[in-house]
Amino acid sequence: MNIDGLLIDLDGVIYQGGKAIPGARTTLEYLEKQDIPFRCISNTTRKCRQTIQSQVSGMGIDVPLEHIFTPPLAAVTYMRQxxxxxxxxxxxxxxxxxxxxxxxxxxxxxxxxxxxxxxxxxxxxxxxxxxxxxxxxxxxxxxxxxxxxxxxxxxxxxxxxxxxxxxxxxxxxxxxVGKPSKTFFDLALTDMALPPGRVAMIGDDLFTDVGGAKQAGMTGILVRTGKFREDLLHKSTVVPDMIIGSVADVPDILEG
Incomplete structure (x- = not known):
C-alpha cells in the first residue's frame, strides 16, 4: 500500500474494555521506529489529551502527547487557522x-x-x-x-x-469538528502535514471511522475488533478498502 501516514482510532483498535488489544503496543513501536507519522484519535469530549495519554499508559502503551488528536484539538486548530x-x-x-x-x-x-x-x-x-x-x-x-x-x-x-x-x-x-466530519479528518491531516491520498484511517466503526475517512479522500481500513459487526458490514453501503484482523496486522500491511 502507498501509505505514508496513519490515523488510528483508540477505543476498539488500540484498547478495548480497559485493556490493550494484543499487538497494539508492538505496532505503535514499529511506527515510531520506522518514523511513520501517525495520530491516535478519539472522539471523546470529556477528557483532555493528558488524561487520555495517562489512561493508555496505564494499559502499558506509550503514546506521545503530540500523537493524540481529539475534537478539542481540532477546534483549537480550526480557531487558529x-x-x-x-x-x-x-x-x-x-x-x-x-x-x-x-x-x-x-x-x-x-x-x-x-x-x-x-x-x-x-x-x-x-x-x-x-x-x-x-x-x-x-x-x-x-x-x-x-x-x-x-x-x-x-x-x-x-x-x-x-x-x-x-x-x-x-x-x-x-x-x-469531531468524527465523522470531513473537517475533523482535514484538521488531523493538517496536523500531520500529509495529503489525504497518502493516509489511511484504521478504525472499528464502519460509518464514523471508515466512512468518514473515505469521504475525506483517505484509505479506510476496518478492524475486526471493538464494535465490529459482520452483519453491518454486509448491509452497509460503506465499503472498506481493506479489512484486517486487528491493529497487530498493520506492520505486515505496510511492508507488503
Whole structure:
C-alpha cells in the first residue's frame, strides 16, 4: 500500500474494555521506529489529551502527547487557522485543559461558542449564556453531536441535543469538528502535514471511522475488533478498502 501516514482510532483498535488489544503496543513501536507519522484519535469530549495519554499508559502503551488528536484539538486548530481565538466553552471534565494557551476564554464578545458533552454543566443559565453569545455574533463549534451515550447509571444525553437546540434558537449551523466530519479528518491531516491520498484511517466503526475517512479522500481500513459487526458490514453501503484482523496486522500491511 502507498501509505505514508496513519490515523488510528483508540477505543476498539488500540484498547478495548480497559485493556490493550494484543499487538497494539508492538505496532505503535514499529511506527515510531520506522518514523511513520501517525495520530491516535478519539472522539471523546470529556477528557483532555493528558488524561487520555495517562489512561493508555496505564494499559502499558506509550503514546506521545503530540500523537493524540481529539475534537478539542481540532477546534483549537480550526480557531487558529481563522485567527480568531476568543471562545466560550460549554463542556465538562478536564477537556478545558486542551484549550489552555489558545486564546481567551470569555463570557462576552466571543468569536466562537464551543460545545461538547457538558454533562451537569448544561444548565439553563449556561445554555442561555451560549445562546446570547451566538446571537451577538459568535459562531457555533460542536466538538461532537451524538444524541446520547451509555453512562454508568444508564443512558445520558450527549452534546447533540444541546447543539441542535442552539441551532434552532439562533438559526445558525454548527461547525462539527469531531468524527465523522470531513473537517475533523482535514484538521488531523493538517496536523500531520500529509495529503489525504497518502493516509489511511484504521478504525472499528464502519460509518464514523471508515466512512468518514473515505469521504475525506483517505484509505479506510476496518478492524475486526471493538464494535465490529459482520452483519453491518454486509448491509452497509460503506465499503472498506481493506479489512484486517486487528491493529497487530498493520506492520505486515505496510511492508507488503
Amino acid at each position: 481563522n485567527n480568531k481565538t476568543r471562545f466560550h466553552l460549554l463542556v465538562t471534565g478536564d477537556v478545558d485543559r486542551d484549550f489552555a494557551g489558545t486564546g481567551a476564554h470569555v463570557s462576552q464578545s466571543a468569536d466562537y461558542v464551543v460545545v461538547g458533552d457538558a454533562g451537569d454543566n448544561a444548565t439553563y443559565n449556561t445554555i442561555n449564556t451560549a445562546f446570547r453569545l451566538l446571537m451577538d455574533g459568535a459562531e457555533l463549534i460542536a466538538l461532537e453531536r451524538d444524541r446520547y451515550w451509555m453512562a454508568q447509571d444508564g443512558l445520558a444525553l450527549s452534546a447533540g441535543p444541546f447543539v441542535s437546540a442552539l441551532e434552532y434558537a439562533t438559526g445558525k449551523t454548527a461547525i462539527l
